[in-house]
Amino acid sequence: MFKNHPYWCLLAISFALAVLAHGAFLYQWTQGQYMTGINDGLSQMMPFKHLLYEQYTNGEFFYSFDFGLGAGTFSELAYYFSTSIVFLITIPFVWLLDIAGIVQEPDVLFWANAAVFISVIRMTFVLFITSRVFMYMKIPYWPAWIGASVYGISGMFFRHTVYWEFFADSFLWLPLLILGIEKIFREQKPGWFLMAVSISFFDNFYFAYINFLLSAIYILFRLFIPLSSAENNKKKKLLTFMGAGIIGFSIGAVAFIPAVYAYLNNHRPPFQQEIPIFDPFDNILYTSRYIILPALFVLFLFMFRFYGNKTFRLFALLGIAGIVMHLSPFVSSVFNGFSAPQYRWEYFISFAAGGAIATGLTMLTKISRRNFFIATGLTGFIYLIYALLDPALEFDWMETGLVLGGLLLTIAAVWTAFHFNKSGTLIIVGPVLLAWLIAYANFYQSEKIMEMGNVDQVSKELITGEDYDNPEIRGLLKQIHERENDEMYRIEWMQGVRNNTPIVQDFQGLSAYSSILNKNLLYFYLYDMEIDMQRESVSRYATLGNRANLFSLVRGKYIIRSADDSNIPYGFKELLESENYKVYENGNVLPFARGATEFYSEDKLSMHPPLVREHAMLNGIVLNTEEEGSPIQVTGDITSKFTIEEKEASYDDGILEVTGETGGIDLVWEDPAEGQGDLYVSFNLVNTAEDEGFNLTVNDYVTSRKSNQSVYKTYVDDLTIRVPYQDRVEIRVPEGRYFLTEIQLFEEDYETLEREADENAGLKELEIDGSRVEILYDNIADDDYLSAVIPYEMGWSATVNGVDVEVLKANYAFVGVPIEAGENHIIFTYRPPFFVPSLILTVLSLFFAMFWLFRKKRADSE
Structure with missing residues (x-):
């Protein structure tokens, strides 16, 4: 059937293997459970797919007011799916199914349903591409496919797919980069490398960074391990890598540059914990969450005769280097942009293991009895050492039994092939390895992901x-x-x-x-307004702390x-x-757009509490300017009218020692004024416990604070809590020692807010169409500025009555423009930062790449 179509044959058997490898998740799908994580999967991956699908199919590619308070989705969601090639290819297929009535509206439930099928297709192409790469490296058809299976059917593929689906796309691009590298080393042909670089830069800037670090390691090894006779002029090859890399970067620039800007315009507190150089025990033979080395790979590492084959030597040494790097949290920090260590690059070890196994399978007929017994003894010794030195390892019939059973079956298969049927080595050893890969993949899905990761709870009943x-x-x-x-x-x-x-x-x-958010909004929440979100965590903003002024300002x-x-x-x-x-x-x-005559300096306001800043935004406009601005009025400070009472705690010189299960201080107002409104209590609170999160309660308001060891801690300890107007403010924390300083209290009667809400607005018309906002404003008050509830970020441009004007950063995180007397027709337009110049660079680079490759092909043929 496939005799004349070997590519289709390879694709077909890869698809069949991918289906078997997804057996557990496919079964769960028949039970109404889905291949997506209960946390980030449902909180980010599926919602972002839903949002972007709606945007793209409606012709909006750049901006959405449905993402938080508004965001440039092309750049800020480039870390996820906005430029993901797999997702972009998926959209037209889903759209056709949608308009044909075959599927219902592609909402979050639809994308959760589709996840396992997209994953099967993705793995099919991972197996196909990797097989072709190994075959290009002179590895025969079936060993190449078996080696590709070691790479594709790895635990990390499923871990990436379930928890952070776009991570799994990197499995596609790494083999393409390796193929491009080999093409340059072997044939001095840069086309494949240029294409792979372009795809990587366009697809995802984060994994472009990871894959290029991995590619650099591969190139370094290849410089010292030549695999063909045409690899003499290393300088010329390095120049070719550099040239193709620069052109490839330029082709991918239209997506890469806006994405990197969004990353740089994000705010995340620096990781402050110590990162050790070496941490020996993530048990990659028995229990690792990231990668389990196939027993055949370990056995082959000790087949010292194999190292005479340069291809095997390359992959074996790469695998050993990867194992050593895996044991270093510092290396994992480097791969995560020198931030918190994240183990996301280890699919490279699986690729190296797959290459080593594929090459080793072609040489099994050449080993001696001595080679076999030495390799078997050393492999057993390594497994014993890993078992004895891992204090957390417990024998489990499923997990440990599967590993040890795989080890024994592998040794038995190699021995059988070697001793009884050398000509049938591949037929005996290959199926054993494939059976183990499929069995472990399904075990990993069931135990490591569904059960331990609570993914078995993700069902239609949960989502709806x-x-x-x-x-x-x-x-x-x-x-x-x-x-x-x-x-x-x-x-x-x-x-x-x-x-x-x-x-x-x-x-x-x-x-x-989202891992990437507008820095101005995050500063607005964390620092400028000190808004408590009821849950301390990075990469998020939420609620307005029940503060009425802020609710009204942002509509x-x-x-x-x-x-x-x-x-x-x-x-x-x-x-x-x-x-x-x-x-x-x-x-x-308050209106979406408001005029203002009074302006206040953001820098001058930094010396005043959040309530004063709220009033400045209500009374006028706050600008990031060096000009003096209007005088700042400080009202409502009643700190001196309160006394402190200790409750199951001692409080002295800013140190709070809580001795009860919970305790703290009361701020007591002996002679409260009559009226209505709120109190704002501000303070700095630091928990001295090394690793203990806690809840902070202020009257009936409760908020959670992260442990000092949490990678999600903001380290923002200046808090402002709003409580309804009363004569006693009760601050409570669990037993422990805290630094509690800079206590201030303010009363807010909301006269300023109600006055502004009662004023006649000049906003006559408002039309929002994705990345275009059109405002008709009648400036009857002869105001100098207009502010709008559009989050400020690079990419916004504006015209007022047809004239280009500068978009100002107003009210800490929003946009403003100067306006004229009378009627103002204002148009705000958003394009991703540097989009036009990067698009020009992409187009020009595409033409240059075609010209360069054409000339090179012509020169090579002469």
Whole structure:
């Protein structure tokens, strides 16, 4: 059937193997459970696919106001899927199925359903491409395919796919890069390398970085291990690598440059924990979460006669180097951009192991009895050492038994082939290895991912239920949308700790979760306004700390709370009710665009507390300027009117010693003024415990703080908590020792907010179309500036009455423009940072690459 189509034959058997390798997940799919992680999988991967699919199929490629408070999705989601080639190829197929009525609307549930099938197809091509690479390196057909299976059917492939799906795409691009490297070394042909570099830079900047570090290691080894007679002029080859690399980078620049800008414009506190050079025990023979070395690879490493074959020597030494690097957290930090150690590059070890096994299988007929027994003895010794030195290793019939059973079967198969049927070595050893790979892959899916990672809980019932996409909340959202005619209004609602709930439930919210976010928004939350998010964590923003001024400024018009939650921001009135939830509406919401005459210096305001900064934004506009600005009025400071009472704790000179199960201090106002409003209590709080997270309670407001050892700790310890107006503020923390300093209290009567809400707005028309915002503003007050609730980032341009104007950073994290007296027609347009010049660079580089390759091909043929 496949006699005249060897490529299709290879593709077919690769597909069959991929199906078998996904056996556990395919079975789970028939049971209504899906191949996606319960945490980042459902909180990021599936929502981002849903968001980008909707954007792209609607013709919007650059910006979305549905992602948090608004974000440039092309650049900020380039770490995920916005430029992922696999995802971009998937979109038209899904779109055709959608318009044909074969699938329902591609929502989060659809993408969760599709995950296992996309993974099978991805693995098919990983096996196919890697087999072809090994075959190009003069490894025969079947050994090459078996070696490719070692690479493709690895635990890390499934780990990447389930938890962070776009990570798995790197399995496709590494073999292409290796093929490109080999083409230059063997034939001085840069085309494949240039293409692989272009794809990598376009697809994902993070894994481009990882894969190019891995490629550099491969090139370094290849410089000292020539595999063909045409590898003499090393300088010329290095120049070819450099030239092809630069051109490839330039072709991928249209995606890479905006993505890197977004990465640099992100904010994440630096990793402050010590990173050891060497940490010997992640047990890569028995229990590692990242990679388990096949017994055949370990056995082959001790077949010293094999090292006479240069191809085997290359892959074996690469594998050994990879194992040594895996034992170093510092190396894993380097691969993660010198941040917290992350073990995401180890698929390179599987690639090297696959190459070594593929080459070794071709030489098994040449080993002697002595070679076999020495290799078997040393392999057994290594397995024994790893078992004895790992204090956490426990014998388990499934995990340890599968590893040791694989070891014994491998030795038995090699012995049988060697002793009884040397001509049938591949037929005996190959199936044993494949059977073990399939068995371990399905065990890994069942035990390491489904059970240990709680992935077996990801089902239709979860995704459509009250813990993820609550139908009761959907009903309330529908009622809100039906009564609204505003172009832009925001709703505060988040399911548990899933900050991307607004994407899942299709409303414009006040929260976002992504590894890359707009730095200006993160600074707004963490430093400028000191907004407590009720859960300390990096890469997120959420809620507005029940602070009514902030709700009104960013058009937070509605909040949804559980029916028993009475801690409602000032000015919100109950609007709707369901069985378990209530909807409240903000009576003081401010316009999307507001004029201002008074401007305040951001730098001058930095010396004042958050409430003063809120008032500055209400009274005028805050600009990042060196000019003096309007005088700053500080009102509401009542710190001196409070006294401190200790509660199951001692407090002296900023040190709080809590002796009870919980304790702290009360701030007592002996003679409170009559009125309504809120109190803002600000302080700096540091837990001295080395590794202990805790809950902080201020009256009935509760927020969680990370352990000092957590990689998700923000190290932002200046807190401002809003509590309803009362004469006692109770600050409570668990037993322990804390530094509690810089305590201040302010009262807020909301006169400023209500005055601004009552003023007639000059906003006459507002039209938002993705990356284009059109405003008609009647400047009857003769204001100098206009601010809009559009997060500030590079990429926004603006015209006022047809004239280009500078987009100002206003109110810490939003945009502003100068305006004229009378009517102002304002258009904001977003394009990814450096998009136009990088697009020009990409197009020119494509033409140059074709010209360069054509000339090189012509010169080689003469």
